Amino acid sequence: MQKLSSFRLPWPMNWTELFGREAPLIVEIGFGYGTFLLHLARENPDANVIGLEIANQCLEATEGKIKRSGLTNVHVIQSTAETALHHLFEPASIQQVHINFPDPWFKKRHSHRRLMQRDTLDAIVNRLQAGGLLYLATDIVEYAEMSAELLAETGGLTNRLETAWVNALPGRVVTKYEGRAQREGRICHYFAYERNATPVPDVPVIKELDMTHVVFHSPLSMDAMLERFEFQEHKLGDTVISFLQAYRGNRVLLFEVYIKEPTIDQHVAVILSYRDTPGEYTLKAGTLGYPRSTAGLHKAVGMLGDWLVGLDAGAAILHDKLKETS
Template identity: 30%
Template sequence: MMSLPLSEEIQKYTVPWLQLDWPIDWPQIFDRPGDLVLEIGFGNGHFLSDMATARPDACFVGIERAWGSMRRLFRRLNALKLNHVRAIEGDAAFLLQHVFAPQSLSEIWINFSDPWPKERHHNRRLIQDTFVKILAERLKSGGEVTIATDHADYATWITDILTRQSDLQSIYATPSVHQLPGRTPTKYEQKAIDAGVPIHYFVWRRKSELSVETRIQKVGKMPNIVLEGAYQREDILTLIEQATDQVWRENHRDMQVVIKMTDIYCQLPDNHGLISVLVREGELAQYFGISLLFRKNDQLLVKLAPMGQPRPTWGVKKAVQKVADLILETHPHLWLASSTVGL
């Protein structure tokens, strides 16, 4: 089968999660019900596509951070004519918490995530206490998580974390086993097996129902602010240019929010301003633009630019507010005429 253009692959196989309400309505995405199965870190997509081929009635979602892996999965899905698989690009811990509802997943598979062997990097390991807590909450009662690793120290780390939580229990008499009957190994896994490296398989099951509130996060309106009064365009552009590389740190709902203006550009032919901005809210980082539109009748519009297609989160709205506040603080003849920021 001929491969699809990249634009069609993205439209067909990915989920535009930043533009959707959270948690995502997965039956609507797949246009049918079915057991929801998640693989975190699907690599070349072989394991995920094999599961989907064997189980046409289930709905499969894969999370990856590398676009090369996404492309390889797209080609595999297209060749196998698999229409019940979707991929999401992003941070697994953040996505698991926000786009999947509590008690919505039947299975979670985590194959050979990075062991980060150096002690100073252990905080980068995927398997952490908070991650496992969220994972357990997202599993249905009786749902299972399967974790595979060939790294002995990481296996000990995983064992310690799993055994000190109370919502999951091993389906075996031991925390992990060295063989899983009927399992099709990944490419990496087969190399480890051929080299005689022991594989540690953890299969843990949700014990019972958990009472977890589902927090609905609707996609909000795009924030914009209108300022009115006398100003000089060049003065405002100079002000913003001087503020680039400035970092603001805020706390919102026990989460650190970092806002940084990284650069400013003059947009021709209208000589409007475009500010490039980074906002990091916990594990979610968004790079986007804020436009400064210099209008007639002494109006200045501060709004999100199409660049980056950001989700209007609290941090993104705060960034728009920060730009407007910076201008108002230094231009006493300007005042706030209207705002849709809504903080």
């Protein structure tokens, strides 16, 4: 069965259409094997419950559990939290966000990859509706301390507890990871925050751009271009674009491209094909890898076009469809 994935869903997503009804949204980030997610769905029959996860095994196991449970108010989405928050959810649209035991490998040097960081927390707060709730649990004391500081600095949130965190929440359903942490004697830290009325930074939904292409003429053949190809990596602000490989097809050149943007990573094919007029080429994203037309994809196609045209003084761009990007 085709999984629901942030790469395939509309940006923003129409949750009412997916669930077949309008209802408050409850989101769990990184649901693992789904115990807590199913509990949320059972306890909140009047809510639409959405689980976000990146690990295939977890997605499949939890999809199976949902099917067997007969619950219709819960769906799992293959997505990083970052992509879902920025691309799928509208501002002030979520009633509850639950994060249970994120980043078990937490080390200071991994700080750029951890879930609890300013940009992601700002996105969570922006997507919570007034009175919406954010729950976090962790068994790593350094992670708890770091999160306590970050949450306390977040104007749009009010602590629902009397202390920064508590070490027990009676009646709470225990997740798989939590059970192991408890058996191994690690102390858990639980946070509960509420979205207050303080205005928060604007975090716009990142929508898809029109598809991009570049048309150029060049005296060079595809074989000559392929011969000149070598790996390239470009850092453009917060986007990293890598041209990994080039392959020759029957009447095409295929470039394997990796695009790392702050909210989404894409591994796609950019295809060079002939136009009807000899010496003219079109460069555009192929369907391999299901590319989404982001600013990064536009940058990648534009840079690859510039590189191909730069290979010969007699080559020039005829026209393009590129978002102005710096």
